[in-house]
Amino acid sequence: MLKGFKNFVMRGDIVTVAVGLIIALAFSTLIKAFTDFVVNPVIARLQGGHGMGLGWQLGRAGNRATYLDLGSFISALIYFVIFMAVVYFFIVVPYKHVQARRGVVVFDEPGLLKTCPACLSEDLPAAAAKCRHCGTDQPSGTARPA
Secondary structure (H helix, E strand, O other), rough: OOOHHHHOOOOOHHHHHHHHHHHHHHHHHHHHHHHHHHHHHHHHHOOOOOOOOOOOOOOOEEEEEEEEHHHHHHHHHHHHHHHHHOOOOOHHHHHHHHHHHHHOOOOOOOEEOOOOOOOOOOOOEEEOOOOOOOOOOOOOOOOEEO
């Protein structure tokens, strides 16, 4: 049982995902610090520095629970965009490049698809001669983008 678990954990794709997650978490911490200590003060300063941040007080003045904090939302949005850009440019693009050198295509755009007239499956490749679901011969017809 332990040997099977070891073989599962040591598969190449599992190790790749684990390394990717560790790198993503490290970048996440770095980007979170950037948004908390650089972006948030800039957004708060845009309001004039008198209030609790960029937003509106919906209830009693000074009550943080009823404060609609748009500055924090903008900061979270900036965090998300930066984080996804970092993941894409520092993990996905190099991974695609390495896999392409190995002859493996990953994260590729799906090709043209067609619909089977017999079973109405919509996920057949445009060049398919037979339906993968019902096995009927496919006419060479129009295909649509995936």
